[in-house]
Amino acid sequence: MITAKNLNLIYPDGTEALKGINFQINKGELVYITGPSGSGKTSLIKLIMGAEKPTSGQLIVLGHLMKTENQKGIRGLRQSIGPVFQELKLINGRTALENVMLGMRFLNIPRSQWKTKATEALDRVRLGHKILSVAENLSWGERQRVAIARAITRKPSLILADEPTGNLDVENAENILNILNSLRDEETAVIITTHATHLIDETAITQLIHIENGLIHINGGLHS
Amino acid sequence: MKIIIANLGYFIKETFTTLKTNRLSNLLSFVSITLAFFLLALVITTWIVSLQVIDVMEQEAEINVFFYETVDEPSRDWVAASISDITGVVSTRVVNEAEALQRMEEILGEEAQVLAYFDENPFEAFIEVKVDLNQSQAIVSALQEIPDVRSIRDNQQVLDQIRNITRIQQFLGTLFIVAAGTATLVVISHIIRQGVYHNREQINTLRLLGAPESFIALPFLLVGLVMTVGGGLLASVMTGAAINMGYTQMSGPIPYLPLPPQGLLMWNTTLVILLLSLLLGIGGSVMGLKTSKET
Structure with missing residues (x-):
């Protein structure tokens, strides 16, 4: 599903975000990418999303060779991903339902199913009672759950959550991680970046990738 | 196309949300566009009338x-x-x-x-x-x-004079169309750029979610069209009233002036203005979107 070989990312200002990292993520995995702030986690997510291109090395995401992929290919790739962004990226002035439906509007999902799927997803993240609440009137935890609902309605092959526990208290953070952990199935891999390692349920995950100063320090299945 | 049809309601809603974000500025722009189209319509009307007068006079030569x-x-x-x-x-x-x-x-x-x-x-x-x-x-x-x-x-001399006046009128009319057209293009592209700027977060989110560029751009294209076609329609109504008034005033003092039928004149002017507003709306929006991408 994702293969990185000797992957490097250097920003135009010369900052080396990732230094020759290698890893592989397969279908149905639950992977945590950990590391302190500024370690390169978000840079890796940006590379997987096609928001940055590798400086050197190879990165293949869902069959797309990211170094040479064109805009159309990147768009296609993004349509197969369910992203949960660090800054959530919900549309203000729109209800939770509208925000969730927005993620489906340009995919191959029939219009007649948009509302049902969005309502079901919001129910799944326990926000069924707030589907008509406007995004900015929701708490950060609730907004986080709307972003997760938006990601899951897209029936993605890959769910990417970048620091989903940031700005949350322990209880809410655990709730969010439990929801995300539960999204993993045979066809869908879930990748979560976090610096809050104490919240990780080690019994649930299949792989832990620890990044520090752009280098991978730990890489491997925990329970294999 | 399937996506566009399925999302028509969404696009219309987004269009009016964008229009509402800079309400006063957009309202003033709308008034400017309407006035530009109104003046343009008056130029076109007098053009059509003088062509008709020459035509009739030539036939009656x-x-x-x-x-x-x-x-x-x-x-x-x-x-x-x-x-x-x-x-x-x-x-x-x-x-x-x-x-x-x-x-x-x-x-x-x-x-x-x-x-x-x-x-x-x-x-x-x-x-x-x-x-x-x-x-x-x-x-x-x-x-x-x-x-x-x-x-x-x-009546050779009279015809020659009318022809000269029409030539000057055509030249000034063309200049006016170019000037009003350019001004409308600039105003519309500015509104679109403002809209893109205010919605940059939303645009970025849609791109990250894999939305096609046409899906992102369409509401902005509609903003341009609503402004110009709306302005064109209002200008047409104002022109209709002006033509009506002009015909009433002229029928008394110059009864034998060979004016074209009032309905036909109104219809032709409205058609030209709406066509122009459509083209300028699309042109201005595309220009605004292109320059937004470059900056």
Whole structure:
């Protein structure tokens, strides 16, 4: 599903975000990418999303060779991903339902199913009672759950959550991680970046990738 | 296309949300666009009217040929017959004194009573010669060669003057269309750039979610169209009222001015303005989106 070989990312200002990292993520995995702030986690997510291109090395995401992929290919790739962004990226002035439906509007999902799927997803993240609440009137935890609902309605092959526990208290953070952990199935891999390692349920995950100063320090299945 | 149809409601909603974000600025822009289209419509209207006047006058182009008093009736017919043989002459007709008087009475209408002060009919007979306007100079020269002809009156000078005025009007009209068009393009592209700037977060989110560029751009294209087509429609209504007023004012003092039918004039002007507004709306939006991408 994702293969990185000797992957490097250097920003135009010369900052080396990732230094020759290698890893592989397969279908149905639950992977945590950990590391302190500024370690390169978000840079890796940006590379997987096609928001940055590798400086050197190879990165293949869902069959797309990211170094040479064109805009159309990147768009296609993004349509197969369910992203949960660090800054959530919900549309203000729109209800939770509208925000969730927005993620489906340009995919191959029939219009007649948009509302049902969005309502079901919001129910799944326990926000069924707030589907008509406007995004900015929701708490950060609730907004986080709307972003997760938006990601899951897209029936993605890959769910990417970048620091989903940031700005949350322990209880809410655990709730969010439990929801995300539960999204993993045979066809869908879930990748979560976090610096809050104490919240990780080690019994649930299949792989832990620890990044520090752009280098991978730990890489491997925990329970294999 | 399937995506666009399925999302029509969403696009319309997004369009009006964008319009609402800079309410006052967008309202002022809308007023400017409407006024620009209104002025444009007035230029187009006067253009159509003057073209119609020239056309009618050209169709009605005729030369009046007057005789010496000594020429009797059979000689008039002979002169008319020889005029018919001149190349470029379409038809000839002898108008006698009584018919000349009757025509003047019709033109003067209520004022015709002034003719009662004459003891005798003051009008003389003449030959009405319908001509091909392109050959009128040669015809006039040939008429001057006929011995019984005393004087010739043609409307060549009047037509030439109207043509000159129309040429100036066409030049100014074209300049005005270019100026108003450019101003509208700039205003629309500025509104679109503002809209893109205010919605940059949303646009970025949609891109990260894999939305096609057409899906992201369509609401902005609709913003441009709503502004220009709305302005065009309002300008058309204002032009309709202005044409109506103009026709009412002109029907009194200049009853025989060959104006085009009022309905047709309104329809043609509206069609041109709406077509222009459509093109300028699309053009301005595309320009705004392109420049937003570059900056």
